[in-house]
Amino acid sequence: MRISEAHVGRTYPPSEPYLVSREKIAEFAAAIGGDDAAYTGPDAVAPPTFAAVLAARAWQSMFADPELDVALHRTIHGDQRFTWTRPLRAGDEVVATLGIQSVRMRGRSAIIGVGVELAVDGEVVCTSTSTLFQTWPEEASA
Template sequence: MPITDAHVGRTYPATAPYPVTAGKIAEFADALGDDSPAYRGPDAVAPPTFAIVVALAAWDGLFADPELDIKLSRLIHGDQRFDYARPLRAGDEVVSTLSIDKVRARGNSAFITVSASVDTTAGEHVCTSTSTLVHTWPEEASA
């Protein structure tokens, strides 16, 4: 049975702790082509989209849930938003917890809104990453 609005509110276990290092921040900034000095050195802050590194790990629970029948090959990432309480910084150790916030079924497609809370291992909330995913099934699955 594909994902439905009955799955709204489902939350998956937190990811393993992820150490945010100055080196990882610099690598991410390099991949973006951003040479801002804020992203360099021992006191580096992470670019705003860096949180996706941790949030994506939380998506594994969603993809591994056999009840939802979600296949990565049938998924489009439609929208992304980050709401910060404070920037991620070198030295932070964070985990992410994913929740299903909204599901809208349309024919053989579902528009799925998920949020991943990114928090320090000490329990401080850093940000929430909210994504809209569009998933399709073969026509016979929606009948």
């Protein structure tokens, strides 16, 4: 089987908690060239795009679903947006819950919309929405 419009609305169990540490915030900020003082110190907040790390981890539940036949090596990440209620802070334990929001089939490809809710202590602090382009080899298109 392969992902189809019938899978829209499917959600996956929340991920294992991810501890946002000052060290991870500092590493990420350095990687993106972020030099804002808010990214350092005991009350550090994560750069907004830090949420991409947690969202991508949540995608693993979809890639591991044998019913969908989606694979990272055949996926192009087309778009990602974030909606925030508050920033991620050092010390937050975040769980991510992924849901499939849309699927459009186009020949041997699918355009997949996914949403990932990032929650701290049960409160959703960020929603990440992404568009993924999935392809299949010609011989698998039957």
